[in-house]
Amino acid sequence: MTETHNIVIKIGSTLVANSDRLTPRFGFMQRLLEDIARMRERGINVILCSSGAVALGLRTVGETPDSAGVSDKQAAAACGMPTLLNAYKQVGHEYDMDIAQVLLTLGDFEDHRRFLNTRNTVNRLLEAGVVPIVNENDSITTEEIRVGDNDRLAAKVAQMVDAKDFIILTEVNGLYDRHPDEPGAELVREVQDVAPYMEATKGKSTLGTGGMTTKLMAANIAQEAGVTTYIAHGEVDQPISTVIDGKRDCSRFPAHDAPNTGWKRWLANRLQMAGSLKVEDDVADALESGERSIMRSDILSIDGDFSRGDVLHIYDTHGTERARGLSDFSSEELRVLAVNPHLDAEQLLGYKTKGEIVRAKNLVFLERRHLLWDAPEGVDQVA
Missing domain, CATH: 3.40.1160.10 (Acetylglutamate kinase-like)
Structure with missing residues (x-):
């Protein structure tokens, strides 16, 4: 062929x-x-x-x-x-x-x-x-x-x-x-x-x-x-x-x-930023394996108003973009989950969920040769 x-x-x-x-x-x-x-x-x-x-x-x-x-x-x-x-x-x-x-x-x-x-x-x-x-x-x-x-x-x-x-x-x-x-x-x-x-x-x-x-x-x-x-x-x-x-x-x-x-490839190559998350450095490092999901307990800050299914840019504590991935929640839902880490997700949202914010299969780790986006300013701090 x-x-x-x-x-x-x-x-x-x-x-x-x-x-x-x-x-x-x-x-x-x-x-x-x-x-x-x-x-x-x-x-x-x-x-x-x-x-x-x-x-x-x-x-x-x-x-x-x-x-x-x-x-x-x-x-x-x-x-x-x-x-x-x-x-x-x-x-x-x-x-x-x-x-x-x-x-x-x-x-x-x-x-x-x-x-x-x-x-x-x-x-x-x-x-x-x-x-x-x-x-x-x-x-x-x-x-x-x-x-x-x-x-x-x-x-x-x-x-x-x-x-x-x-x-x-x-x-x-x-x-x-x-x-x-x-x-x-x-x-x-x-x-x-x-x-x-x-x-x-x-x-x-x-x-x-x-x-x-x-x-x-x-x-x-x-x-x-x-x-x-x-x-x-x-x-x-x-x-x-x-x-x-x-x-x-x-x-x-x-x-x-x-x-x-x-x-x-579709996940990695964006034309516009829908929203972003900041996570701890060890979490960001672990994303390279391709097997690590992002949980609500991993989130340090949130930026943007986005919908479920939008692609989020993931940053470490130094403001370096490390990955991009598909959000399982809207920004409104995510903020509710992130600021109440000890409350059951079903109780907060009204439906059952495992609480995975970005699943591993829906996340791509960025190589250094990829043009990285600057972290947005004025993000909402979770803690």
Whole structure:
């Protein structure tokens, strides 16, 4: 049986939309889709995560990248998405390529059932020979429920479809050891751990919402999911195949060995923090075995308002994130349990429970190469 080879391609706004006229860049799309057709002839499935809808809709709502507010950008996304998809469809017809639109929100990644449903839809499109074009549903999302950048969204799609490769096409050749405009800046061709480079990557493009920082965060998500990531310049002939075949300079982020199961990859790679717990150091250390659950007596403090089934971030007493796991209780229930450790759980909650806050099978211990989240401030102390 031939192994499926899926590739996810993330396209930045500045490649798709002309920065002055805010119109589609058909020349780039032509080169891109021609190369996608070439990859499909090699038996490789391609999923596109394309920015550009907001940029292509700004003129319609009478705004510019500098003047547009949140509601302007949401309206622009509604106007620009048909323009973006129509441009892809026009060029795709030349290569007998069918295009489908998949619009996602944060909940489609953070809720496991919706995550699986979305994966089934994308896989069905690939089976039918259709190229899915994925984007965040910017017309309806607010700050609280949005991913916020297509770099991480695309990385989550790569995780979702068990992609082998994830390519981020942008305006530079890849990651540099300092700002590319600084004298002596050198391209970093291979990166095992993104953490040392995070501070040197601040800033974003004029049209886009993500700079190199979000690209490194996306690369880390993909690496942890067993996907090899590339950051490369998009303004070249054959922008995809030359990267896959190693024919030009770019930054490569090799997939980490022995990735976790799909369930644990989903647990580990978050886009938003629902809530967090602080536990004693010896409890945090014991989580590495994969056999230790978190009990209510282990909890030192709680942060956030979350529901049963949300993923919690687990910290030690030094504020270092050690694990992530699925909560068996809402934050309201958990606070009642935690502050009354000597009272029976059934008496407190009104139903029978073993009192396991995060069960071992629903918990993943984080490797140091995983980008860790800072502990929230002002948490509720249990004792």
